[in-house]
Amino acid sequence: MPAATQRAERSDSQRNRQNVLETADRLFAERGAAVSLNEIAVAAGVGAGTVYRHFPTKDALLATVLDQRLGQLGEYGERALAMPDPEAAFFSYLRFITEQALANRAICEALVARGDWQEPSKAIGRCVLDSPLSLLLARAQRAGVVRGDLDVEDVRALLTGCTARIDDPARAQRLLEVLWDGFRAQRNPEVRNETPAVPELRNETKRNCPVCGGPLPETATGRPAKYCSAACRQKAFRKKRKTT
Template identity: 70%
Template sequence: MQQSTQRAERVDAQRNRLKVLETADRLFGERGTTVSLGEIATAAGVGAGTVYRHFPTKDALLATVLDQRLVQLGEYGAEMLGRDDIETAFFDYLEFLTGQSLANRAICEALAARGDWQEPSKLNGRCVIDSPLSTLLERAQRAGAVRSDVDAQDVRALLSGCVGMAQSLESPERVRRLSAILWEGLRAERNTESRNETQLPIKARNETLVTKRNCPVCGDPLPDTATGRPAKYCSAACRQKAFREKRKTA
């Protein structure tokens, strides 16, 4: 009888712990890390002592919630590593991380702090975000899909920028649009020689080329005139001399 009672108490304790974790995950996601343990206990329908019995501090509860969330991110990264389309896998992972930061404020704040990028998860000891991100980036660069002058640290900085936008901007759609612009900047430039582009012929301008002329009397270059019309003679003396020659000929 005593064993049955103890077994029931353990089942009840596990149920309460799960209820606290689910409630904390929801409240942290909606309101961030400012939620108190008392608010979580009330929302979960348990006493404050129950929460403190499983999680003595809010940091311990938050760490457990974040571990579970980060494991989900790592699992998605592992799924992307198994894809054949290397380029799509890399950019899908970036979009997934951005979407998670928009949907969960606790994840957003944790990623902004960047401690969970490189610290191993407490559940499996692996860098659940940084490891698949670095591998996906290297594969995409080898395939020529991502520019070669960026590294994993640069990509993390861009992700932190997206997280910062998610924290400061009220419009998720605007954050997604601006994030998409950032990710497009990571793509490698395509070979322009292979583009199906037709070079348009350059049309000749309808202009009359003006060539320099010399005076028919003395041979000196003719000066430019204010009207734009070319002069016939270089000076009045040459004009008179030409006129006299015409009269003699006549």
Template identity: 45%
Template sequence: MNSEPAPSPARPLRADARRNRERVLAAAREAFGSEGISVPLDEIARRAGVGAGTVHRHFPTKEALLEAIVVGNMTELTEEARSRLEHPDPGAAFFGFFALMVECGAGNRALTGALTRAGTDVQSLVERPGQDLLAALAALLVRAQQAGAVRGDVTAQHVKALLIGVYAGSDWLGGETDARRRLLAVVCDGLRP
């Protein structure tokens, strides 16, 4: 018999604490996106309109803040993919989401790179949100294939590999948005029947 007490479930945040946390995350996303990850936590607190202590209570380290952003971004992408399952044009829903993943992923890669350099096990961090995102992508893909908008011999894993290829190719071409968009157009053409 185990003599350790059962862990108590985390209490949900009060409404004001939840709003402050969301303001900090929004300010951090904007700051990191426009200026890079070197923006200090105190500056993020200022931009969020909260005290430094509020930031540190929710995110004791910059890595904790980066982790929350990365997981949050993946969760938002998953929700977006699921919402596109109701789109009347499955092909447009799939290709629009693929383009969104390319754009959003470019920013997320800088955050995951920083976490990796800080010693975070990014693979473990994103395992569950990554599985959810891949499942939502697969559902969009199947709908688009059933509508004849995407070739039938492609799996969600292939699409993920193509996404990684767009990032790598864009980096090789200098990381410019134009290069990423050109590569995206070529990949999308290749996915069509």
């Protein structure tokens, strides 16, 4: 077989493989892992034999699709690490992860089932998702823009809760915005250094009733009491009348 013909066949084979992968990625995201290889072949416009030649089982095809997704997440994480602003880098990566999860629920669930959130990637010896996420989190915490009591497992658990258990994308996005606000550190919190109001105490020498000598009652407002009781007031009035 001429070399040019072999190159053309290899080129066609590569295009067919990529076409099958892209179609499988879309169908798995839309309908879940229940999609059959024959359905993927029809949607891709190729024969079933072409699909089976590249991917002998559906598990092999799904694993390849998942690996591509992981690669995209890892590549975006590397780009986020190169961003100069720690806050923008951290939240940009969170948004990318959640957008992918919301758009590809079935793929996200398959990733969780495979343990790829935690298991190290064999190719690079570290977790594709958690490694950039933990680095971005630590950098944002050092910059004081993300609260310091969070760790990567906290962030991952909160993201999973918002993306995996809510069917309405609009609602999920709204709750994610609330979640972002909860991640942020409090900047210049309003601290009120105020002393509780205490009624002024009158700096007066305590006086006694001029009639009986007993203590005069304290009054919160108005003029201070002159007599300790109404009886003493009457006695004082009668005494004053006698002397006039």
